[in-house]
Amino acid sequence: MARRGTRGTNAARIIVLGATSAIAIQMCRVLARDGAELMLVGRAALRLEAIAADLMARGARACHVSVQDLSLAADAQRLTAGWVANLGGKVDAVYLFFGILGDQEAARSDLAELEAILVTNFTAAAHWCQAAATILEKQKSGGLIAITSVAGDRGRQSNYAYGAAKAGLSVFVEGIAHRLAPSGARAVAVKLGMVETPMTEGRNGASVLRVSPESIATPLARLARGKSKPIIYLPWFWRPAMLAVRALPVSLFHRSRL
Amino acid sequence: MAWGGLKRDHYPMATLRFADEARGLLASRPLANVLAVGLGRSYGTSNTLSGGALLDMTKLDRILSFDHAAGILRAEAGLSLNDALAVIVPCGWFLPTTPGTRFVTLGGAVANDVHGKNHHSAGTLGCHVRALGLLRSGGEMLELRPGDPLFAATIGGLGLTGLILWVEVALSAINGTNVSGERTAFHALDEFMALAAEAEKTFEHTVAWIDCASTGRAFGRGIFEAANWAQGPLGEVHAPAPALSVPVNAPSMTISHPTVRTFNALHFRVKKAKSGPFRQHYSGFFYPLDAIGKWNRLYGARGFHQYQCVIPEREGVAPVRDMLDAITRTGNASFLAVLKRFGARRSPGLLSFPMEGLTLALDFPNRGALTLELLGRLDDIVRAAGGRLYAAKDARMSRAMFESGYPDADAFARFVDPAFSSDFWQAVSR
Numbered sequence: 001m002a003r004r005g006t007r008g009t010n011a012a013r014i015i016v017l018g019a020t021s022a023i024a025i026q027m028c029r030v031l032a033r034d035g036a037e038l039m040l041v042g043r044a045a046l047r048l049e050a051i052a053a054d055l056m057a058r059g060a061r062a063c064h065v066s067v068q069d070l071s072l073a074a075d076a077q078r079l080t081a082g083w084v085a086n087l088g089g090k091v092d093a094v095y096l097f098f099g100i101l102g103d104q105e106a107a108r109s110d111l112a113e114l115e116a117i118l119v120t121n122f123t124a125a126a127h128w129c130q131a132a133a134t135i136l137e138k139q140k141s142g143g144l145i146a147i148t149s150v151a152g153d154r155g156r157q158s159n160y161a162y163g164a165a166k167a168g169l170s171v172f173v174e175g176i177a178h179r180l181a182p183s184g185a186r187a188v189a190v191k192l193g194m195v196e197t198p199m200t201e202g203r204n205g206a207s208v209l210r211v212s213p214e215s216i217a218t219p220l221a222r223l224a225r226g227k228s229k230p231i232i233y234l235p236w237f238w239r240p241a242m243l244a245v246r247a248l249p250v251s252l253f254h255r256s257r258l
Numbered sequence: 259m260a261w262g263g264l265k266r267d268h269y270p271m272a273t274l275r276f277a278d279e280a281r282g283l284l285a286s287r288p289l290a291n292v293l294a295v296g297l298g299r300s301y302g303t304s305n306t307l308s309g310g311a312l313l314d315m316t317k318l319d320r321i322l323s324f325d326h327a328a329g330i331l332r333a334e335a336g337l338s339l340n341d342a343l344a345v346i347v348p349c350g351w352f353l354p355t356t357p358g359t360r361f362v363t364l365g366g367a368v369a370n371d372v373h374g375k376n377h378h379s380a381g382t383l384g385c386h387v388r389a390l391g392l393l394r395s396g397g398e399m400l401e402l403r404p405g406d407p408l409f410a411a412t413i414g415g416l417g418l419t420g421l422i423l424w425v426e427v428a429l430s431a432i433n434g435t436n437v438s439g440e441r442t443a444f445h446a447l448d449e450f451m452a453l454a455a456e457a458e459k460t461f462e463h464t465v466a467w468i469d470c471a472s473t474g475r476a477f478g479r480g481i482f483e484a485a486n487w488a489q490g491p492l493g494e495v496h497a498p499a500p501a502l503s504v505p506v507n508a509p510s511m512t513i514s515h516p517t518v519r520t521f522n523a524l525h526f527r528v529k530k531a532k533s534g535p536f537r538q539h540y541s542g543f544f545y546p547l548d549a550i551g552k553w554n555r556l557y558g559a560r561g562f563h564q565y566q567c568v569i570p571e572r573e574g575v576a577p578v579r580d581m582l583d584a585i586t587r588t589g590n591a592s593f594l595a596v597l598k599r600f601g602a603r604r605s606p607g608l609l610s611f612p613m614e615g616l617t618l619a620l621d622f623p624n625r626g627a628l629t630l631e632l633l634g635r636l637d638d639i640v641r642a643a644g645g646r647l648y649a650a651k652d653a654r655m656s657r658a659m660f661e662s663g664y665p666d667a668d669a670f671a672r673f674v675d676p677a678f679s680s681d682f683w684q685a686v687s688r
Binding site: 020022044046047050051053054057058059198201 | 273275276277278317320321322323324345
């Protein structure tokens with residue numbers, strides 16, 4: 001499906017993997033206001049269609065949707081190339097938003113749960129990143145922006161499976177950034193702190209540190225075309241915060257229930 | 259939590275993000291257990307439900323379609339007017355009518371059948387709703403249009419007839435983002451009536467502020483404003499968020515009789531000096547209070563009562579005079595007293611508040627029994643005149659007051675969805 005808007009032709013062309021995520025939706029609204037052309041990828045067709053209609057009304061130049069279970073990445077290379085072709089043969093940014101928090105408690109004994117967390121958040125994500133990197137390297141421009149998490153900065157009893165997968169993804173994307181540097185293409189891992197989304201609903205945690213998806217939408221959208229370090233924290237205060245968490249002595253850390 | 263801040267309870271809350279989740283959230287609800295809420299700008303008890311669960315609609319905020327040429331907007335119920343305007347204004351469209359804040363949701367605006375400064379020319383928002391999607395707790399997804407009895411119950415139906423999922427509204431065309439008009443000081447209520455009657459012939463928007471702390475010769479003085487949309491260009495959209503915000507509850511003395519009296523006297527003089535033609539951006543004209551975030555905190559930790567009534571046309575201005583008299587006599591004063599003549603255009607809503615006549619909106623810091631006693635006196639005047647109170651502003655309406663003001667209340671009750679309720683409805687329904 002493609003709907004044509006009325007904006008100019010210098011529109012940013014963006015692929016969003018996991019476009020029904022609450023954060024992706026808000027970021028896409030910012031991109032739509034600037035007249036971007038978007039390819040929205042996710043599992044739920046009706047939701048993607050509703051999001052696409054909303055983005056068109058908010059100024060997107062065009063909005064395509066592709067229904068795909070992103071935890072299955074065997075065809076990543078071919079599918080990504082197809083989406084780029086749908087966008088006119090060039091892409092300015094590929095955003096990777098999909099992920100699952102999973103149930104850490106269950107993952108202690110349930111191997112299927114553990115595997116789902118690791119495969120969705122790392123193995124599949126890495127495949128999609130690799131596919132994007134290959135295309136970006138070839139076109140010598142554009143950026144891969146992968147959402148990871150501060151949970152990957154220190155293993156904690158409450159979410160080390162999720163944390164480990166996200167830590168792995170951060171390093172993977174950092175490596176892609178290194179690989180792409182000579183070509184002029186970019187890659188960045190965005191370590192998010194706590195954001196008010198369905199993923200964090202009903203969970204405890206310092207609510208003063210929790211930010212709204214709206215508040216990080218603009219900085220995320222800016223990464224589509226702006227330069228950035230290979231690893232950034234969003235909001236910024238998580239960098240010093242996680243520095244402090246990592247510096248906590250084990251004797252103290254092991255007494256906490258973080 | 260309601261905007262008046264009289265109660266500060268927290269209620270269990272579920273968030274609706276996609277329309278397809280709604281059926282599941284409503285399924286197998288006990289009786290009178292759920293109420294959809296938006297941005298929490300209703301003042302009293304119509305957006306709370308003790309012992310039940312609230313459904314946060316603000317994330318269900320997608321625009322479903324926007325026809326630039328015809329000016330038809332269809333959007334999910336949680337879309338804020340703030341966001342809607344950001345999209346429609348640059349295309350030369352505005353809401354057919356707007357309340358005094360843009361921080362309300364479209365669904366909430368329909369559920370309260372809001373009115374604005376153009377009521378005499380445009381009627382309520384409900385007059386411009388072309389269709390709406392309503393999900394009943396039994397699982398029926400209904401598309402309602404004017405003429406359908408359930409449509410009439412849902413317009414102004416306080417969210418009690420089911421879950422409003424989307425609304426389609428006919429917008430009104432604008433040629434610019436400014437309004438231009440006339441500001442006139444008046445020194446008596448009769449003078450206001452004459453000004454309003456004259457201005458309504460040529461102006462789309464009219465409203466008056468009343469200095470309701472004034473006594474003696476100054477009694478009934480105020481400032482009358484009338485305006486029309488000005489010709490082009492389509493300039494800037496409003497600032498998306500308030501520049502200033504009240505960080506904490508102010509001391510309870512902040513808004514009290516002496517400060518209100520002083521403020522009002524000063525405000526009258528300043529505005530009187532600025533009499534004559536004016537031209538301003540729509541945000542300053544329609545939404546002056548939106549410039550200050552969380553202004554309700556100025557009333558302090560005990561909160562405040564809003565009181566908005568309408569007096570039928572045939573009663574003239576006398577009941578309003580009696581009310582202002584009752585207020586000053588008891589040493590009370592309202593900070594923001596607003597007077598407006600509603601027009602004859604009838605809303606389709608069974609529980610719609612506006613009727614042809616005079617509406618007076620007041621607010622009083624909560625002083626417990628003293629405030630309630632005054633409001634009781636005002637009730638007597640309104641009831642004797644055949645008027646009614648506005649549920650969106652109310653935290654204390656009695657069943658008798660509700661029934662005398664809303665002759666269609668019984669007809670409405672038949673359309674209430676059994677799973678839905680609110681503290682307001684618990685208080686006034688049988």
